[in-house]
Amino acid sequence: VNWGQAIADAISLGALYGLVAVGIGLVFGVMRLINFAYGELITAGAYVLAYTSGWPAPLAILMCVAAVIALALAQERIAFRPLRRQGASPAAMLVATFAVSFLLQAIYLLAFGSRGQIVGTLGGLNTAFTIDGVDIRWIALVSTVTGAALLLATGALLNRTTIGLHVRAAAQDFRTARILGVRANRVIGLSFVVAGVLAAAVSVLYTVSNPLVQPQMGVPITIFALVGVVVGGLDRLWSAALGGFAVGFVYGMFGDLLSSQQSVYLPSVVYGAVILVLLVRPAGLFAPLRARQVERV
Amino acid sequence: MRRAVLELGAPVLLVAVTALVAGAVSQAHQLEFENALVMTAIVVALYVFVGNSGVISFGHVSFVAVGAYLAGVLTVDPQTKAFTMPGLFHVLGHSHIGTVPSLALAAAAGGIYALAVGLPLMRLSGLPAGIATFAVLGITYNVLYYWQKVGPTAQTLSDIPESGRWTLAAGTAVVVLAAYAYQRSRFGRMLRATREDPAAAGAAGISIYRQRLLGFTLSGALAGLAGGLYVHELGLITPDLFYLDLTFVTLAMLVFGGVGSIWGAVLGALVISAVNSFLGDAENTVHVGFRLTLPDGTRLVTIGAVMALVIILRPSGLTGGREFGWRRR
Numbered sequence: 001v002n003w004g005q006a007i008a009d010a011i012s013l014g015a016l017y018g019l020v021a022v023g024i025g026l027v028f029g030v031m032r033l034i035n036f037a038y039g040e041l042i043t044a045g046a047y048v049l050a051y052t053s054g055w056p057a058p059l060a061i062l063m064c065v066a067a068v069i070a071l072a073l074a075q076e077r078i079a080f081r082p083l084r085r086q087g088a089s090p091a092a093m094l095v096a097t098f099a100v101s102f103l104l105q106a107i108y109l110l111a112f113g114s115r116g117q118i119v120g121t122l123g124g125l126n127t128a129f130t131i132d133g134v135d136i137r138w139i140a141l142v143s144t145v146t147g148a149a150l151l152l153a154t155g156a157l158l159n160r161t162t163i164g165l166h167v168r169a170a171a172q173d174f175r176t177a178r179i180l181g182v183r184a185n186r187v188i189g190l191s192f193v194v195a196g197v198l199a200a201a202v203s204v205l206y207t208v209s210n211p212l213v214q215p216q217m218g219v220p221i222t223i224f225a226l227v228g229v230v231v232g233g234l235d236r237l238w239s240a241a242l243g244g245f246a247v248g249f250v251y252g253m254f255g256d257l258l259s260s261q262q263s264v265y266l267p268s269v270v271y272g273a274v275i276l277v278l279l280v281r282p283a284g285l286f287a288p289l290r291a292r293q294v295e296r297v
Numbered sequence: 298m299r300r301a302v303l304e305l306g307a308p309v310l311l312v313a314v315t316a317l318v319a320g321a322v323s324q325a326h327q328l329e330f331e332n333a334l335v336m337t338a339i340v341v342a343l344y345v346f347v348g349n350s351g352v353i354s355f356g357h358v359s360f361v362a363v364g365a366y367l368a369g370v371l372t373v374d375p376q377t378k379a380f381t382m383p384g385l386f387h388v389l390g391h392s393h394i395g396t397v398p399s400l401a402l403a404a405a406a407g408g409i410y411a412l413a414v415g416l417p418l419m420r421l422s423g424l425p426a427g428i429a430t431f432a433v434l435g436i437t438y439n440v441l442y443y444w445q446k447v448g449p450t451a452q453t454l455s456d457i458p459e460s461g462r463w464t465l466a467a468g469t470a471v472v473v474l475a476a477y478a479y480q481r482s483r484f485g486r487m488l489r490a491t492r493e494d495p496a497a498a499g500a501a502g503i504s505i506y507r508q509r510l511l512g513f514t515l516s517g518a519l520a521g522l523a524g525g526l527y528v529h530e531l532g533l534i535t536p537d538l539f540y541l542d543l544t545f546v547t548l549a550m551l552v553f554g555g556v557g558s559i560w561g562a563v564l565g566a567l568v569i570s571a572v573n574s575f576l577g578d579a580e581n582t583v584h585v586g587f588r589l590t591l592p593d594g595t596r597l598v599t600i601g602a603v604m605a606l607v608i609i610l611r612p613s614g615l616t617g618g619r620e621f622g623w624r625r626r
Contacts, residue, residue, distance in 0.1 A: 034424065079609055088612030094353060094427070095552040096608045098545050103601030110594035219541070223431075230428040267439045271432035278432075279417055282425040 004134030010252030012140035012205075014245040015147030019202050020225035021244025022154060023195040025237050029171035030191045031084065033093050034226065037075060037101035039218025041196060043108060044071050045203025046213040050117035060121050065200040072196030075100060076188060084188075101219070108215035116214045119207040126208060139208045150201055151241060154194060158237070163190055224251065227270075231277050233284020242286050305477045307621035308563040309470050312337060315567060316466035326574070331462055333570035335530050337563050338469040338523035339543075340550045344562040345476045346516035347551065349485055350509050351492035352422055355544055356414065356430030359437035360517040362539035363410050364403030364524030366441060366448050369457045369534055372399045377456055384445030396460055400468060400525040407521015408514050415513040419506055422495075434544065441536045455533040460526070468526040472519045476559050479515055488512045549604045557618025564615055573600055 020038070027035050045068040052060035079100050083093055125139040158164040163186070169177040170187045178184050206221070207213065225244050232243015254266055277285050312334065319330030343357050370378070370385070371394050378390050394402070418429050442451055479485045488508040490498040495505055528534050546569070554565020576596035607615065 079605065082609050083612055086612055089351075089556075090353075090423075092552055092556070092608060092612035095548055096605065096612070099549055099601060099605035099608050102545060102549070103598065103605050106594065106597035106601045110598050227428060227432075230424060234424065264443045265439060268436045271435040271439075274432045275418070275429050278421060278425045278429045282421055 004132075005136060006253055008134075008136045008140040010249045012143035012147075013252035014247075014249035015144045016202055016205055017221075017225050017228055017248030017251075018241045018245040019147050019150060019198045020221060021229045021232065021240045022151060022237055023198040023202075024222075024225060024229050025234060025240030026154070026167075026191045026198075027195050028229075028234055028240075029237065030167060030174070030188055031080065032090065032174075033080060033084075034097065035075070035080075035195075036094065036097040036222060036226075037079075037104060038195070038199065038225075039220075039222030040101050040104035040108075041068050041072055041075075041199035041218070042203050042206065042221060043213065043215065043218040044068055044104070045200045046119060046207050046217065047108065047112060047117065049119045049121050049203060049207055050213050053118070053120040055121075057121050061200075061204055064203055065197060068200040068203065069193055069196035072192045072199065073189065076192045081185075081188075101222075105215045105219075112213075112215065114215065116212045119211045119213060122204065122208045123211070137209075139205070142208075143205045146201060146205060150198060154198070155237070157194065163187070167191055224248070227274055231274055231284060232286050235283065236286075239284055239286035243284065246285075301481070304560070304620040305474070308341075308473050308559055311563055311567060312466050312469050312473065316462045319462045327462070329570070329574040329577075331465055331530050333567055333574070334462070334465045334469050335523065335527045336547065336550065336570055337566040338472045338526050339520060339547050340554075340562045340566040341469075341472050341476050341559060342516055342519035342523050343547055343551055344556070344559060345479060345519055346509075346512050347548075348556050348558070348562070349480065349488045349492065350512050352509065353427045353548075354430045354513075354516075355427055355548075356433040356437075357516065357520050358539050358544045358547070359414075359434050360407040360411050360520035361524035361527065361543070362437055362441060362536070364407045364521030365528040365534055365539065366454075366524075367406045367521075368396075368399040368403040368525035369454050369528040370448055371402065372396060372458050372529075373454070373456050381452075381456075382445070382449050382454075385448075386446045389447070396458060396464065396529055400522055400529075403525030404518045404522035407524065408518030410521070411517020412510070412514045415510045415517070419509040419513055434540070438536055438540045441539070451536065453533050453535045457528055457532050457534070459532040460529040465526055465530055468522060472523060473559060473563065475515070475519055476562075479512075480559065484508065484511055549608075552612075552614055553604055553607050555614025555616035555618045557613070558616055558620045560621040561614050561616035561618060568615070569600070569604070572603060576600065 020042070024035060024038050027033060027038075045064045048064045048067045049060055052063050055063075079096060080093070083096055088096070122139075125142055126137060128135040128137045130136075158168055166177070166182045166187050167190060169180070169182055170184070174184070177187075202221070210217075224247050228244035228247035229240045230243070232241070232246065233239035250270070254263060315330055315334055315337075319327050319334075322330065339361055342361075343354070346352070346357070347354055370382075370389050371392050375391050375393050378385060382390070414433050418426065418433070421429055441448060444450065448454060487498070487503045488511070490501070490503060491505045491508055499505060550565040550569045551562055552565070553569060554563070555561025573596065576599050580596055611617075
């Protein structure tokens with residue numbers, strides 16, 4: 001067993017899921033909306049990369065980021081804003097994001113076919129370098145560093161800028177924040193833009209190791225990240241990020257270390273652990289001990 | 298009294314009409330109509346918990362799956378089973394029962410499973426409840442996919458006796474009746490009180506946990522029954538039938554019709570099924586005054602767009618959460 005490589009891969013996968021978790025958690029914080037169609041942003045970015053494979057990498061990545069931000073804003077403007085205006089129930093909002101996810105997958109299927117497209121933009125990062133006899137792929141290093149940098153940048157944006165202050169105020173209490181002059185559409189728009197940037201980053205990094213892009217590729221990513229977010233704790237970004245990281249890390253470790261024979265019941269074990277965590281700590285594993293409990297009457 | 302006749306009569310009548318029409322159309326369309334009946338049963342079963350409690354469940358397809366697998370495995374001829382599924386538990390491998398008893402067992406299994414799952418999980422609400430029920434679905438799917446003692450694993454289970462449209466319609470009507478009876482009972486009212494205002498319901502002496510557990514168990518039993526109907530409709534099953542797609546489609550049907558009423562659940566299931574079926578035809582050319590041929594894949598896009606639009610423009614669904622009635626209340 002190659003422990004060094006397994007750990008490096010697991011950390012980089014954890015960083016990716018951490019990014020997804022922050023993207024989901026950011027929008028949840030402001031809108032109280034779990035965007036199940038988040039994975040479709042990642043898929044969209046991956047398709048852009050697949051169709052710009054011949055372009056210089058920076059240009060392709062720029063296109064990818066622009067397209068994903070546009071789609072994220074379109075999701076907000078077309079689907080979620082009307083719902084918010086009508087004061088729809090959380091269940092209806094959640095199912096609406098399901099519907100958007102389903103619709104986008106159907107559009108991808110119609111437009112790009114079911115066979116899948118190949119991304120070759122940063123394929124060179126799959127080569128490995130060696131430290132102390134341990135082979136580490138460049139992409140593992142790049143993912144980890146990019147993930148950490150983006151998380152820090154998001155944290156700085158939220159904590160060091162005025163608009164970030166507005167976002168945090170809105171996440172704390174949306175109505176009061178609006179009364180005090182925080183502009184709802186700008187704050188929500190910003191959180192979708194940041195979520196879009198994070199999704200685009202995931203598209204770029206994820207497709208290096210998994211270059212095949214298919215209409216449904218975003219679904220398992222969303223599910224895993226969502227599990228991580230809820231297990232980690234939705235109320236704070238860092239606990240959501242940590243939850244996402246933990247899920248990615250565990251998944252990466254087991255994926256590398258267990259043979260396929262041994263790992264058939266692994267999903268059951270993971271889901272069982274999730275249920276256990278939720279029963280013991282419904283507010284999340286990394287939520288502060290005295291945190292306000294989730295609605296429990 | 299008149300109100301009860303209307304509220305119960307309208308959905309049951311719609312189910313009966315669907316079954317009636319199913320007999321008057323071609324073989325291929327008959328399958329679509331029968332499928333619509335089964336979807337109605339599943340969505341109404343889902344409504345019993347989600348509609349009355351206001352707590353979303355992503356796990357109900359587990360109960361459908363358990364009912365379907367039990368009803369399927371028990372009605373296949375033991376000699377066939379010895380050949381296709383040698384690893385089965387003894388009692389599953391050697392029993393052979395008729396369709397109706399298999400449906401009753403499917404309902405019992407769904408109910409017991411839901412009770413077992415609900416005992417711990419009904420303490421949760423909101424998103425943790427949603428994710429936890431989803432985790433149950435993940436486990437169920439995983440186990441059905443790999444455990445040879447309970448079924449054919451990833452293989453297709455086939456040679457299951459198929460039921461006629463009237464059996465399916467009767468089963469669906471039973472689900473609707475049970476849902477209505479529960480809704481009008483004091484237990485249904487108590488559960489809806491916890492949905493409207495948990496604090497006030499608690500103050501009035503209602504145990505939220507117990508009422509949710511009761512609703513969840515009944516809902517699971519009905520979902521198990523619906524699963525039994527599903528397997529006798531198709532005649533074959535695989536684990537992939539009982540995972541994300543079915544979960545999404547049934548939830549969307551429920552929200553599309555209106556989460557708050559049986560009428561909404563029935564209407565949502567039937568309308569989406571009808572649109573789906575029509576578009577499937579249109580991909581192979583239909584005559585609607587003119588020849589209409591849609592490119593492959595438009596079906597999914599249109600279904601997705603219709604569902605998204607209705608949910609976005611009218612989050613309370615087609616029926617606005619009201620039961621059938623002449624006057625708008």
